[in-house]
Amino acid sequence: MCGITGFLFSGQAEVKARSEPHLRAMMDAISHRGPDSQGLWIDPEAGVGLGHLRLAIVDLSPAGHQPMASACDRYQIVYNGEIYNHAALRRDLEQAGHAPSWRGTSDTEVLLAGITAWGLEDTLARTEGMFAIALWDRKDRSLTLARDRLGEKPLYYGWQGGVFLFGSELKALRAHPAFHGEVRRDALTAMLRHGHVPEDLTIYSGVQKLRPGEMATLSNAQPDPRRWFYWDGGSVASMPKGPVPTDKEAIDQLEALLLDAVSNQMMSDVPLGAFLSGGIDSSTIVGLMQHLSDRPVHTFSIGFHEARYNEAEFAKAIAQHLGTHHTELYVADTDLRDVIPALPAMYDEPFADSSQIPTHLVAKLAREHVTVALSGDGGDELFGGYDRYRQGAGFLKILCALPQPLRSLGAATIRSLPASLLNTVMEPIRPTPQGKEPNGQRMHRIANYARSRNVDELHRKMVSVWRFPEAAVINGNNPPSILADHLPPRGDLTDFERMMQLDMLAYMPDDILTKVDRATMSVALESRAPLLDHRVAEFIWPLPLNMKIRDGKSKWLLRQVLYRHVPKDLIERPKMGFEVPIGLWLRGGLRDWAEALITPDRLKREGFLQPALIRQMWDQHQKGSHNWGLQLWNVLMFQAWLEEFSLSGN
Known part of the structure; x- marks a missing residue:
């Protein structure tokens, strides 16, 4: 897990003189994503620069350092993520006679060897992993960006003036002097609707994000990126239904697939653990991890003192049954609210899923003990949990x-x-x-x-x-x-x-996975989601509906796998999730903070939001005739972001 950034100039005038300090500034802006080492590569003649921040997980030696050149010296790559089946791909390359003289054991080197032998798109089709990739082809003088199939790793890009900028987070692009940062008002509208900036939009005009399963290629000769999908989740989900397996066959097949995915994702040369909420998804992952491990898996939970929000006791009971080494942290409202000032910088653009707060706290807790944590993300969207x-x-x-x-x-x-x-x-x-x-x-x-x-x-x-x-x-x-x-x-x-x-294509990558990426990478923790192995998606979608919901129970098939590892009576209870009482806070401990962000004079001066409407909703919320907590939280997260980055509507 790392951070990547870089640029491609349409001309060369500025490259030789100032490109290195500008690239270093972009790298410094996302240094939290990769605290172990930094590397950069610049070709002044071509006008291209690549920067990499490393969180060393696999092959901790200098042989895993990036940017990395292919053995044939045609390609330069910076890459964020993990290719879980890189050992199998290495064997395939060796058997086909395509293996170079390996320099180390990193998945990055395998990626480059595969690209040299098969091309980038064919190599990605063979991978099991999460990634954001920037590849410079010295022969074709082209830059190609690629993102993993389900959107675990982010990648932002866009032309600013005469410079094409890209990076794992917007703050990398913002660090370049060519960045001008004009707020895109239709993106703000979409953010108020959903609580996040959706799809390929960003809060800035002229800057986009790559969609899950998408690639984009550009060059000085053809500056408009050519975009296409090498894996289309919408088409996978709408595939015709295949032959229906028996219940036992489906359960056996899913368990085998998940065991393989979990085993692959436990690959690490650094300490590894798991998030455990006590729900179906994370309990399944932890149950399979413990089944595969000969020592207690380290698990982490956040607890709340209010019983109606607290799942920590359920997580503790599951951890005790499985025999994990369990660590929990109970937090109060004040602990949660203390995180709020850090959110705008952490998320880089307005983001208002309030569960971002406890997610950050559990990530921070885990990072005190491990460098990698597996999660149950993806279970609701793939198995029908909402x-x-x-x-x-x-x-x-x-x-x-x-x-x-x-x-x-x-x-x-x-x-x-x-x-x-x-x-x-x-x-x-x-x-x-x-x-x-x-x-x-x-x-x-x-x-x-x-x-x-x-x-x-x-x-x-x-x-x-x-x-x-x-x-x-x-x-x-x-x-x-x-x-x-x-x-x-x-x-x-x-x-x-x-x-x-629709949730798999929109809500999951733009909300859930964005939330987890920023919360974990802000503390240099790598999060992995075995349920988002694309083979799981391709297996589950053709199955009939009654394997997703049966007898009123959601996630039916996933539950059957879980029951092989955890007793049913430890699992069967109403769904809770990371709920934060934003509406109550805005009438209490957050009232003064919120009031200062949405005064009529301030809203009028900034010129983005209608003061009369916002104030009407604020007054109705305070009086209790309405609960506009979520709607106001979206507004406040935009306002806090605006304050953090000192932008205006003019």
Whole structure:
């Protein structure tokens, strides 16, 4: 795990004089990603520079140092990630007579040998891993960027003036003097909607991010990047259903596949452990790790003093059953809130999934003991774990049974009633749980769902924090979206599976994996996710729906593997997750901090957000007529980011 950065100039005037200090500044900006060593390579004649920050995991010797040249000297590479099957690829190269005189045991050297023998795209097709790659071809004088299939590792890029910049994080690009940093307003609109900047957008105009499974090539001769997908998750998810295995066959096959993935990802020359929340996904990974290990696996959990948020006791019971070496840290609200000032710099652009806070704390805890930690990320999207899949599919079934005029009339009637009136009527019947949205607000939201014409429209509403974010952004508009404008092929997916597919392509890489990458790399910890081995995705998608949800239980197939290692009674309980009471905090310990970020004068001066609307929502939230905690958190994370990087709307 490392950080990469670099540039390609359209001309050469500045390269010889100042390119090295500029590249070093870009590298310094992401030095937290690779504290063990640094390296750079510059070709002034070609106008290209590559920088690498190393967190040494495999082959700790200088033979694993980057940038690395191929044995034939045609290619230079900087690479962030791990190729878990590099030993098998090394054997394949040797058997085919393509092996150079190996200099070491690193996966980087294997990548280069594969690229020399098979080409980059064919080599990536043979890999099992997570990665972001920048490859300079000295013969073709071209730069190619590539990202892993499911989006574990990030890669940002774009032209700024006459310089093409790229890096693992935006702060690397921002460190170059050519970077001008104009806020992209449609990206801000999308960020308010989702809590993150989605797809290939970034918060800056002229800067993009590579999508999962995507490659891009450019050169001085052809400066516009040519982009294509070498692996398309949407097409994989919509593949025709294959022959249906028996339950036992499916369980055996998945367990064997996961054992292989976990075994490969336990490859490390440094201390290794795992995150353990006590949920299905992380418990499965830890159970398989302990099955494969001849000594206790080191596991890590965060606990909360409030019982309704706390899974630490469940994690502890599972750790005791498996015999892991377990470390837990109980945190209070004040510990969580203390992380907030560090978030803008950590995430580089506005990011508002509040579970980023405990994720950072558990990563920090793990880094005190290990350098690599395996996680259960990906289980919800690949195995159908989110409640919204079941709820959404059930809701659509009810809607389809109602005539369209009746459905529209009912939704319009509810929307016409003031939220305060609905609160008064409903509160004696269904008291609002602490920190949740009041009944009137909830009924308005459900009425909006009822106006959905299909599963795609319903899903987009369900994953939208702001339903109409363009109303909040001055000169804002909604950018084209994979969730609305360029939807992936559906094939014969059920409504339940369609929502899974859309989350795998959007929410998972842009929210979940972004959150984990920044939280872990901020403390120089490598996180690995065995459930995101692409072979798992290619195995699970063609299976029928009843192997994902059965008898009302989500993740049915994954649960059966888990039950072979952990007793069912330690697992069966309601799903919790890393929930943070943002709404309550904004009425309490965070009130003064938030108030200072959204004063009317400040919002007007900055020129991005509509002061009247933001203040109306703030006042409603403080009075308790609405719970706008999540919506306001999105606004506040933008405002805090804006303050961190001293930008303006002018």
